[in-house]
Amino acid sequence: MEYFGTLGPACADPGILSELFEAGMTGVRLNLSHTSLDRCGGWLRSLREAASRTGACPELLIDLRGPELRVGELAVPVRLARGERAVLGEGGLPVPGLIFSALRPGQEILLDDGALLLRALRCDEKSADCEVLRGGTLQSRKSIALPGAALHPPTLQESDRENLARIGECGVTGVMLPFVRGADDLTALRDALSAAGAEGTRVFAKLENREGLAMLPELLPHADHIVIARGDLGNDLPLWELPAAQKSAAETCRAAEKPFMVVTQLLHSMHHSAVPTRAEVCDIFNAVLDGASSLMLTGETAVGEHPAAAMRVLVKTGEEALRWRAAH
């Protein structure tokens, strides 16, 4: 069983990383939607120091930007209140220009994994006026989803190619590709890895929307590991359909003997609480009973207040589930 934590400001210190390894973490993920390998020299040195202190031999995964759409850099977080108007694009919030080719009046726009919801009222090729249906505070680089819109972003962004060129020198062992839409995306990633002289790097295909779920059988031969990425899946599906989607993807992976990961909000309450909820612990246990071969924490370790405690709960629950599975 593999246990991953996401590197971030809350855990990038060698002392805290050592506690995470002592808790049983087997690898870390660096989310390159929030940074670049270039800017992470200090964090990678901390990782090496913690690994040598604890005798760990961690996997290092990078999570690319891929075709995912995100808000750009904001000078300060922006508060959007329900009923207010918000402008996207020119003269407003920075968003990828590509979205204006698909935006039509009436289109819903989910921001920050659906925490905020807008509806387009008027659109042109550079901007859109929107109504805020669900308000909140928007921060830089949060996700954007346009349910049902026909958008075709390229597999790899320029920054992905720059990061891939550096994976050998940084000790990266695996690459996660978000929003995989078909085998072509994975072929494009494998080609980029070959060009970087890193053919042996493990490829993790992230299922983040209906399109990815539907293509799973086609993806299996092209991926080393499947990732059931519940954050974005939960944007694309009504939340009550997410459990069945997770179970079906797990079943397909098990039948093909393809290792798979379950991720996002495994221990969400531990961002601020030193103890998890009963529901979270049961969710982890069930994911292992369904055959998950890896589990990963995201914000809990990247920006949470209790990164080491969260990793201890994850590993202890995962190991307990493995024992139970073996005995039944």
Ligand SMILES: Nc1ncnc2c1ncn2[C@@H]1O[C@H](COP(=O)(O)OP(=O)(O)OP(=O)(O)O)[C@@H](O)[C@H]1O
């Ligand atoms: N390298 C980083 N630097 C600063 N903050 C980070 C970093 N990685 C993650 N975070 C913070 O932790 C939060 C949760 O991490 P996570 O990796 O789940 O990001 P995300 O934006 O939800 O992207 P994804 O959909 O890929 O999971 C992020 O929204 C961000 O606020």
Ligand SMILES: CC(=O)C(=O)O
């Ligand atoms: C981890 C991630 O990308 C998700 O759950 O959407």
